[in-house]
Amino acid sequence: MLSDGPVSLNTTRVARRAGVSIGTLYQYFPNKQALLFATLERYMTRLVEAIENACSDSLGxxxxxxxxxxVKAYLKAKMAQSEISPALYQVAMELDPRRLAELATQRSEKAIEAMLCSAGDDRPTDPHVVAQTMTAAIYGTVPAFCPRVLSPVNGREAEKQLTIMFRSYLSAQQATSVGQRNTSLG
Incomplete structure (x- = not known):
């Protein structure tokens, strides 16, 4: 897929490269679309697991x-797979990855919300909505500059800028939460 693109990919070549018979390949993947979908699913799972692990490690x-x-976890996972991103974007246009995207989004939101709920006094007023917003921001922003391979310098700058964006958003949420608490007390 990387050398010739997803359009030129065929199951015979995949079976040969994997060292299995075409019949064995078809036991797991009935056609090229199923194989490409599984590749896209594996890619998305790695991104989600990176977010889930970072959130778990950041509790409290x-x-x-x-x-x-x-931000760091998502970009690290994205950059670790950067050579396949352009091909997978092309695959995603040919397939219908809405179910995969929705599952990835839900898992990411759940992990981010749990992490935010553990923030104590820094906890946003509505962690669920904040988690949805953060998930939408990272899943929507990063692909805008990741279809091409970023240099290490540009990757560090992207991480810096996205972290500033998230911290500013969370800081604004805290200020709003404090203002709402003060208003309800007064």
Whole structure:
């Protein structure tokens, strides 16, 4: 897929490259679309697992650390698979990955929400909505610059900018939460 693109990919070549018979390949993947879908699913699972692990590791920390951890984990997973991203974007246009995207989004939102709920006094007023917003931001922003392979310098700058964006958003959420608590007390 990487050398000739997803359009030129065929199951015979995949079976040969994997060292299995075409019949064995068809036992697991009935056609080329199923094989491509499985590849896309594996890719998305790695991204989600990176977010889930970062969120789990960041439970009970500050929202600043949480923001940085989510961004760093997502970009690290994305960059670890950067050579296949352009081909997978092409695959996604040919297939219908809505179910995969929805599952990835839900898992990411759940992990981010649980992490935010552990923030103590820094906890946003509505962690669910904040988690949805953060998930939408990272899944929507990163693909805008990741279809091409980023240099290490540009990757670090992207991480820096996204972390600033998330920290600023979480800081604004905290200020809003404090303002709402003060209003209800007064």
């Amino acid at each position: 920390t500050t929202v600043d650390l949480m923001a940085g951890a989510v």
